[in-house]
Amino acid sequence: xxxxxxxxxxxxxxxxxxxxxxxxxxxxxxxxxxxxxxxxxxxxxxxxxxxxxxxxxxxxxxxxxxxxxxxxxxxxxxxxxxxxxxxxxxxxxxxxxxxxxxxxxxxxxxxxxxxxxxxxxxxxxxxxxxxxxxxxxxxxxxxxxxxxxxxxxxxxxxxxxxxxxxxxxxxxxxxxxxxxxxxxxxxxxxxxxxxxxxxxxxxxxxxxxxxxxxxxxxxxxxxxxxxxxxxxxxxxxxxxxxxxxxxxxxxxxxxxxxxxxxxxxxxxxxxxxxxxxxxxxxxxxxxxxxx
Amino acid sequence: xxxxxxxxxxxxxxxxxxxxxxxxxxxxxxxxxxxxxxxxxxxxxxxxxxxxxxxxxxxxxxxxxxxxxxxxxxxxxxxxxxxxxxxxxxxxxxxxxxxxxxxxxxxxxxxxxxxxxxxxxxxxxxxxxxxxxxxxxxxxxxxxxxxxxxxxxxxxxxxxxxxxxxxxxxxxxxxxxxxxxxxxxxxxxxxxxxxxxxxxxxxxxxxxxxxxxxxxxxxxxxxxxxxxxxxxxxxxxxxxxxxxxxxxxxxxxxxxxxxxxxxxxxxxxxxxxxxxxxxxxxxxxxxxxxx
Numbered sequence: 001x002x003x004x005x006x007x008x009x010x011x012x013x014x015x016x017x018x019x020x021x022x023x024x025x026x027x028x029x030x031x032x033x034x035x036x037x038x039x040x041x042x043x044x045x046x047x048x049x050x051x052x053x054x055x056x057x058x059x060x061x062x063x064x065x066x067x068x069x070x071x072x073x074x075x076x077x078x079x080x081x082x083x084x085x086x087x088x089x090x091x092x093x094x095x096x097x098x099x100x101x102x103x104x105x106x107x108x109x110x111x112x113x114x115x116x117x118x119x120x121x122x123x124x125x126x127x128x129x130x131x132x133x134x135x136x137x138x139x140x141x142x143x144x145x146x147x148x149x150x151x152x153x154x155x156x157x158x159x160x161x162x163x164x165x166x167x168x169x170x171x172x173x174x175x176x177x178x179x180x181x182x183x184x185x186x187x188x189x190x191x192x193x194x195x196x197x198x199x200x201x202x203x204x205x206x207x208x209x210x211x212x213x214x215x216x217x218x219x220x221x222x223x224x225x226x227x228x229x230x231x232x233x234x235x236x237x238x239x240x241x242x243x244x245x246x247x248x249x250x251x252x253x254x255x256x257x258x259x260x261x262x263x264x265x266x267x268x269x270x271x272x273x274x275x276x277x278x279x280x281x282x283x284x285x286x287x288x289x290x291x
Numbered sequence: 292x293x294x295x296x297x298x299x300x301x302x303x304x305x306x307x308x309x310x311x312x313x314x315x316x317x318x319x320x321x322x323x324x325x326x327x328x329x330x331x332x333x334x335x336x337x338x339x340x341x342x343x344x345x346x347x348x349x350x351x352x353x354x355x356x357x358x359x360x361x362x363x364x365x366x367x368x369x370x371x372x373x374x375x376x377x378x379x380x381x382x383x384x385x386x387x388x389x390x391x392x393x394x395x396x397x398x399x400x401x402x403x404x405x406x407x408x409x410x411x412x413x414x415x416x417x418x419x420x421x422x423x424x425x426x427x428x429x430x431x432x433x434x435x436x437x438x439x440x441x442x443x444x445x446x447x448x449x450x451x452x453x454x455x456x457x458x459x460x461x462x463x464x465x466x467x468x469x470x471x472x473x474x475x476x477x478x479x480x481x482x483x484x485x486x487x488x489x490x491x492x493x494x495x496x497x498x499x500x501x502x503x504x505x506x507x508x509x510x511x512x513x514x515x516x517x518x519x520x521x522x523x524x525x526x527x528x529x530x531x532x533x534x535x536x537x538x539x540x541x542x543x544x545x546x547x548x549x550x551x552x553x554x555x556x557x558x559x560x561x562x563x564x565x566x567x568x569x570x571x572x573x574x575x576x577x578x579x580x581x582x
Contacts, residue, residue: 044563046556050341051368052545053552060556070574075366077342077386079581080574095368229565236563249565253555254343256568257548258577261344264544265337265351272335272527274520274540277547283361283371286549290370 030132030164033103036063037166037202037224042240045248047107049075053253054096054104055289065100066133067093069107071254080251081139086112090125097130099290105133105166110140116156123160134165135204138191139172147191151198158199168226168246169200175207175228185213189220196223206250209233211242218243321423321455324394327354328457328493328515333531336539338398340366344544345387345395346580356391358384360398360426362545371542372430377403381416388421390581396424396457401431407447414451425456426495429482430463438482442489449490459517459537460491466498466519476504480511487514497541500524502533509534 027035036043046062048054049071057065070080072092078084093106106126111119119136126134136157138150145153150169157167173179173188192203203221206228208214218225224245229236230252239247263276318326327334337353339345340362348356361371363383369375384397397417402410410427417425427448429441436444441460448458464470464479483494494512497519499505509516515536520527521543530538554567 042563044559046552046559048552050366052362052365052549056549056552057556060553061560062556070578071343074343074577074581075341077390077581079578081578099368229559231565231568233565235565236559240563247559247563249555249559249568251574252565252568253552255574255577256555257551258343258347259569259573260548260551261337261339261347261544262351264540264547265348265353268335268337268520268527268538268540269352272333272531272538274522274524274526274543277522277540277543278550282550283542283546286365286546287361287370287372290365290368 028132028164029103030166033064033105033132033166034164034201036103037245042236042244043246044236045105045246046253047071047249047251048096049254050092051095051099052286052290053257054100056286058100058102059289062102064103064105064133065096066105066135066248067096067107068249068251068254069109069135070251072107073109074254074258080109082109082112084109084112086122086125090122090129093126093131094129103132104130105135105168106131107135110137110145111153111157116152119153120156120160123157123165124162127161127163127165132163132165133168135168135170136200137170137172137204138195139170139176143176144172144178144191147194150191151194154195154198154200166202167200168202168204169195169198170204170206170226171195172206174205177207185216185220188217192217192221192223196221202226202246204228204246204248206248211238214239214244215242319423319455320394321457324355324396324423324457325455325492327394328536333527333535334537335527336396336537337544338362338540338542339387340545341383342386342390343577343581344548345391347577349391349393350580353393355394355396355424356387357396357424357426357539358387358398359540359542359545360400361542363398364400365545365549371400373400373403375400375403377413377416381413381420384417384422385420394423395421396426396459397422398426401428401436402444402448407443410444411447411451414448414456415453418452418454418456423454423456424459426459426461427491428461428463428495429486430461430467434467435463435469435482438485441482442485445486445489445491457493458491459493459495460486460489461495461497461517462486463497465496468498476507476511479508483508483512483514487512493517493536495519495537495539497539502529505530505535506533 045066047068073084097104112122202224204226226246267276336357338359364375388395403413493515495517517537558567
């Protein structure tokens with residue numbers, strides 16, 4: 001394997017789904033992506049939403065690129081939450097997988113459709129677009145889907161994948177404060193067990209950063225646990241110390257980028273100055289990254 | 292007209308190419324966009340590159356939305372400089388014009404093609420996509436096209452537009468430091484005169500921020516002059532005082548946004564913290580903007 005100075009695995013971007021070293025295929029990107037959940041290091045995902053952000057994240061040393069569904073939806077003209085058209089979402093995934101060499105995992109919200117068949121169609125499209133991982137969430141209309149319904153959707157996704165696609169099952173009980181707080185941990189663990197039986201490879205529980213609760217989730221889930229981090233949350237090392245396998249930044253970087261747009265536009269339109277636009281901009285560097 | 296507290300013209304986003312007030316059509320968006328170059332206020336364009344940035348800029352009070360070709364190309368996976376496919380560029384323009392109510396002007400680099408016919412095809416696509424303005428540059432391979440060639444391209448664009456499309460002819464003599472500095476001002480003015488005769492409505496000279504030179508350009512061009520501003524350049528009011536009609540921020544906001552991605556990713560991947568991601572992120576506000 002081509003291991004960089006920072007310990008991350010790197011490989012040429014032009015060899016499709018396979019990893020090559022001295023001309024010999026080693027493992028697929030999907031296999032590599034699975035391995036990244038089971039190593040000594042926490043898999044850190046600074047979520048991207050377009051080709052430029054994906055290339056910048058890869059260039060920053062990321063072992064994999066994950067999309068943020070919110071950032072993707074906003075950049076393409078839709079609110080977050082299954083409002084973006086499947087075709088636009090899949091085209092975006094293909095643009096990113098074409099541009100980066102590391103494994104790509106796509107957040108496809110709840111799967112873009114009401115029925116398990118819709119989820120299956122989305123998953124086939126995700127695989128065809130070259131992603132090796134996917135996030136599927138159980139959130140629905142401010143709450144969560146019934147467990148049996150989400151199990152059917154995950155099973156449909158597993159069957160549709162036909163490959164080693166890493167299915168990260170997102171449970172929104174904490175994010176949407178579903179049900180009685182006293183039973184939320186157990187409800188979440190029950191969902192996790194059902195989702196893993198349905199074919200999920202890992203569990204993503206956003207909205208919980210309390211380390212004791214996270215540690216309980218790690219112990220109870222028994223598969224790679226993904227948490228959502230960001231300003232105010234514990235650092236990656238703290239999550240890693242309690243056994244978290246994967247830390248995602250979600251939509252926070254996209255939100256911060258568009259907040260910069262807002263501040264820059266307001267300043268230029270009101271005071272007519274440009275101090276909100278940092279001076280260390282790098283046209284040539286970005287242009288070179290896209291070649 | 293629906294004039295906001297900040298003096299900008301606003302109108303409902305759902306009425307296509309026309310401006311409506313109390314149910315009566317007043318002027319087209321193209322007419323409004325022309326007027327914005329000839330009023331008392333400098334037209335300030337905080338350039339956008341996707342739907343979210345366009346909506347954020349509009350929401351910040353902008354009278355019009357302009358795209359940055361560099362930001363558009365990077366976000367879609369190409370370097371700047373006529374490398375992006377025309378179809379991807381036009382789809383992006385359509386997504387933006389569908390999402391915002393204010394006039395949209397599109398930077399289409401040098402027109403996506405070697406021949407005037409290619410430029411004409413691009414312009415027909417831009418008009419069909421709902422933009423009411425366009426930037427066409429004479430830069431080519433680090434220098435500038437022969438004047439006669441660029442005149443043919445602008446004439447083809449003018450003929451193809453078939454409407455009141457505002458054609459902003461960009462002259463890259465200063466940006467690319469073309470020729471003898473002693474004759475650059477006169478060369479630029481000669482190009483401006485030729486481009487205006489070919490049908491351009493205004494002249495864009497990026498790469499010059501010296502106010503004396505800008506003032507000479509304003510006097511010599513005799514049509515709305517657009518300059519490129521950003522960190523370190525004079526403020527909008529200073530440009531306005533010497534007669535500049537339009538100030539663009541170009542790719543600087545996009546560069547700053549992707550620089551934020553870089554810093555956030557590097558920090559999360561190395562120290563495992565998130566201080567590069569500002570805390571004032573606004574998921575709900577962005578989501579609401581996209582509805």
